[in-house]
Amino acid sequence: xxxxxxxxxxxxxxxxxxxxxxxxxxxxxxxxxxxxxxxxxxxxxxxxxxxxxxxxxxxxxxxxxxxxxxxxxxxxxxxxxxxxxxxxxxxxxxxxxxxxxxxxxxxxxxxxxxxxxxxxxxxxxxxxxxxxxxxxxxxxxxxxxxxxxxxxxxxxxxxxxxxxxxxxxxxxxxxxxxxxxxxxxxxxxxxxxxxxxxxxxxx
Numbered sequence: 620x621x622x623x624x625x626x627x628x629x630x631x632x633x634x635x636x637x638x639x640x641x642x643x644x645x646x647x648x649x650x651x652x653x654x655x656x657x658x659x660x661x662x663x664x665x666x667x668x669x670x671x672x673x674x675x676x677x678x679x680x681x682x683x684x685x686x687x688x689x690x691x692x693x694x695x696x697x698x699x700x701x702x703x704x705x706x707x708x709x710x711x712x713x714x715x716x717x718x719x720x721x722x723x724x725x726x727x728x729x730x731x732x733x734x735x736x737x738x739x740x741x742x743x744x745x746x747x748x749x750x751x752x753x754x755x756x757x758x759x760x761x762x763x764x765x766x767x768x769x770x771x772x773x774x775x776x777x778x779x780x781x782x783x784x785x786x787x788x789x790x791x792x793x794x795x796x797x798x799x800x801x802x803x804x805x806x807x808x809x810x811x812x813x814x815x816x817x818x819x820x821x822x
Contacts, residue, residue, distance in 0.1 A: 711783065711784045711786065711790055711792040711793040711796055712792060713729045713732050713733055713792045713795070714732050714733065714736045715732065716728050716729070716731060716732035717732065717735060719731075719735070719741060720732050720735070720744075723744075723748070725757065726757040726758075726759065726771060726791045726795070727748060727757055729791060729792060729795060730744070730747060730748075730751070730757070730771075730795050731744045733792075733795055733796065733799060734747060734799065734809070737799055737803070739808065739809065742810065743808055743809045743810055744809070746808070746809040746810035746812070746813040747799075747802075747809035747812075747813070749813055750809060750812055750813045750816055750822065751771055751772065751798070753816065754768075754771075754772065754773040754816075754822075755770065755771050755772070755773050757771055757791075758771065759771055759789065759790070759791040759794055761773065763775075769788075770787070770788075770794040770798075771791060771794045771795055771798060772794060772795070772797065772798025772801065774794075774797065774798070774801070779797070780793065780794055780797040782797065783796045783797035783800065784796070802822075805822075806822070
């Protein structure tokens, strides 16, 4: 009996020293021996998914922004190609001359088309023809040596015609445009301007 108690104590001490838990039913497995390693927290998974989604969204936004910028640049380039530069203004052009202006030619025909486009009739064109034939012979290069007046309408100084376009020195359409505007403002019609020229010698 004494021997059995001593053997039990020895076995108990040995079991404790070896890390084996002893229960009423006998030795149990070493604590934590079969605990799964590397268990991932659910919160970590959710955070990783969110970071991945944020990264993908940022990449899409960057790509879209670059595409938008490229589209704007392409549109601006196309506009520059389609439209003349403001620093190079196109010369003035006359409207198409109707058949009723076919009795004239050259600058006279151009003037006729512009007279009709302004709302005047062929009678007014007849007065204008007499006026500018007297003044310059419808020559855009005409210069009055005594007064210095220039161009078809004999503007003085000639630089006044720059209000109608930058090509006023060489473009007959620009000169005619300015001359018609001057007549409309000062005399209302070409026939009144011609009447003044007949009575005073100038208009």
